[in-house]
Amino acid sequence: MKYGIAIFPSKDIQDVANSYRMRYDPHYALIPPHITLKEAFEEEDEDIEKVVEEISEVAKETNPFSMAIRKLSTFSPVTNTIYMKVEASEELQNLHDRLNRTDIPKEDTFNFVPHITIAQKLSDDEHSDVYGSLQMKSFEFEERIDRFQLLYQLDNGSWTVYETFRLGKG
């Protein structure tokens, strides 16, 4: 099965993100707004409990931390993806790095840019228009992150939560 690891931010942030995703993100219905900690990886069902134990250990050894969003950004010209930029923090980077060690399947091959996607798969023109108009708006959030989730993907592309991990607890 295909698994992934993500943080769901507070309802406030999710509601704001969804107000844009509804129009600009074809993945709107597949998963709530989230920060990906580990990209999709394949794991056999019978081995997932071992992975859960590994992840639980990482969660236990990571304290809850503060997450800030101050602005939007874009992955253009690589992809026409607009996102709420999550401020870099040592805690978030460490959590990401530990979840992408070799004993949890599949290391990320690109740099970790923590973000919450609000628009993707836009045409170049759409991207310019949407990014231009969104830049007038303020996106300011700060909140405490105390958990993250392991999810699996269904055949229709949507994601179901398998397990919740509490930071500092497991």
Add this chain to the structure above:
Amino acid sequence: MKYGIAIFPSKDIQDVANSYRMRYDPHYALIPPHITLKEAFEEEDEDIEKVVEEISEVAKETNPFSMAIRKLSTFSPVTNTIYMKVEASEELQNLHDRLNRTDIPKEDTFNFVPHITIAQKLSDDEHSDVYGSLQMKSFEFEERIDRFQLLYQLDNGSWTVYETFRLGKG
């Protein structure tokens, strides 16, 4: 915030349910296929951790159990809702009843009919057609339930998982 409690069955069952929900259930995009254990209830954010402790206690005192699906059924004529009927079991009934005690907000006011909705809000004609054609198909599943989830509802009506509870563990 509005919270609810549900079991997500295995990916196999969710994939089958979604193949029908895609066409026949307007809630398709709001939540994965599920068995509702506790209908939506309001709780203040600052009180939810107390509720989580209560629920965790119930989870810890409930052993994993076997769940069987043998056929489809319908809530017609009350509502034109078609569902996979989850066979009655003492464990499931007890879990439901304990999660609907008075110290967890809001008791259910109707009987517990465990089910996975695959079609709803159909017209009478649609309901007859769909139910008629689905009755030719076999729906046979049996699996072990070892967890359930506490979710909250976003402004767009979709649900995000807040916490996972493991049966026998909490």
